[in-house]
Amino acid sequence: MKEILIVIRSFDHLLGGMETHTSLVAKFLSARGYRVTVLTPELRPGSEPVIDCQGLNIVRVGRTPPALTKYSISYWRRVNRYLRDNGSKYEVIINSGMSLAGLLRRPTSLNEVLVLTVFHGTYRNERRSLISQLRYNPRNLKAYLGIPYCFVFSWLQRRVCRLSDKIVAVSPGVAKSLLGEYRVPSSKLYLIENFIDTERFTFRQRTFTARPMKIVFLSRLHPAKGIFVMLDALRLCIKEDSLDVVCDVYGSGSELESVRMYVEKYELSQVVAHGPVRRELVPDALNTGDFFVFPTLLQEAQPLALLEAMSSGLVCIVANVPGTNTLVKARVSGYLFSVGSVDGLRAAINVAYRSKNNVAYSKRARQAVDENHSQIKQLGKLLELIQGGREP
Numbered sequence: 001m002k003e004i005l006i007v008i009r010s011f012d013h014l015l016g017g018m019e020t021h022t023s024l025v026a027k028f029l030s031a032r033g034y035r036v037t038v039l040t041p042e043l044r045p046g047s048e049p050v051i052d053c054q055g056l057n058i059v060r061v062g063r064t065p066p067a068l069t070k071y072s073i074s075y076w077r078r079v080n081r082y083l084r085d086n087g088s089k090y091e092v093i094i095n096s097g098m099s100l101a102g103l104l105r106r107p108t109s110l111n112e113v114l115v116l117t118v119f120h121g122t123y124r125n126e127r128r129s130l131i132s133q134l135r136y137n138p139r140n141l142k143a144y145l146g147i148p149y150c151f152v153f154s155w156l157q158r159r160v161c162r163l164s165d166k167i168v169a170v171s172p173g174v175a176k177s178l179l180g181e182y183r184v185p186s187s188k189l190y191l192i193e194n195f196i197d198t199e200r201f202t203f204r205q206r207t208f209t210a211r212p213m214k215i216v217f218l219s220r221l222h223p224a225k226g227i228f229v230m231l232d233a234l235r236l237c238i239k240e241d242s243l244d245v246v247c248d249v250y251g252s253g254s255e256l257e258s259v260r261m262y263v264e265k266y267e268l269s270q271v272v273a274h275g276p277v278r279r280e281l282v283p284d285a286l287n288t289g290d291f292f293v294f295p296t297l298l299q300e301a302q303p304l305a306l307l308e309a310m311s312s313g314l315v316c317i318v319a320n321v322p323g324t325n326t327l328v329k330a331r332v333s334g335y336l337f338s339v340g341s342v343d344g345l346r347a348a349i350n351v352a353y354r355s356k357n358n359v360a361y362s363k364r365a366r367q368a369v370d371e372n373h374s375q376i377k378q379l380g381k382l383l384e385l386i387q388g389g390r391e392p
Helices: 017-031 066-071 073-089 123-136 141-163 172-180 227-239 256-265 279-286 304-312 342-354 358-372 375-387
Strands: 003-007 035-040 057-060 092-096 114-119 166-169 189-191 213-218 245-250 271-275 291-294 315-319 334-337
Touching (some): 017 035, 114 141, 315 342
Parallel strands (some): 003 092, 213 291, 291 315
């Protein structure tokens, strides 16, 4: 049985896009007859895995919390030691993001091993995201501190690129950044766009004429995801524009209580913050609504939540940033608004509220997912890369 090692700094710790993507890859390869080992940090004491790891061999290295692993020299050393001692027994090593950043050089144990790195973003794009956040909130201290850190990690990301035999970008925006700003040779770069299980997120036909207008927000509750941009816009739509709108907010994160306090302060009974939703219940959560609002301030790759909403038939109203604007086309498959603009989102909701084009937008969005983001198609491309060995 062929052996594959997946190195990831957070796997069954939380349900982010990178973790979900990697778990789908791991289970796909396991089902194809590979023995898959996942190298990841230990779970926090008392916590349970949030991903079903049945059929996978999980190896834990260190107790560094997932949020700190990208900065942890201790974590990098443990990964390096494991690769030096055990790397040669694997045919393929799939590195998710920056987990190999601590390698000064490629160990001899990996001389005959295909090292394939999957990038969900670049630090050049993250720096641009931080600048966008400062435009929305000039007092954001974390954004000021994050900009110089992005310069350091851009250098480390280049080193990971050099150590890798093949590199996968999960969106055209990431591929463009790697080719242009990181100077990754086109011969070793492959675009395999983000994907979802379209059979699980089934299309449901909607009329979009029923009232109230039902909006869903499903993402991590963090200022960078634009949650307060949406709340400000909804408050204006409801209080000043007299729109008959309700919104279900799903997600966990640092701002959950702040969202509930905002709703109480402005007496927005039309907005309900449900908190986290289990992964298996995400299709049900999406199907509570007809429209999906994604007001991110980040330069996203290709957000899974957005793809899942498009696949389910919701009409999407999204911030016009690289990543989202490659998925949703204005006046073709949804609505775009200027990033961080409360007035822009307010106007987009007003247009969507009255539009007669929503049925057509919904169908075109699902068609785009079927053509470019089907799990079966994209994982098939990844399998071809793996079977091709080290030579690009």
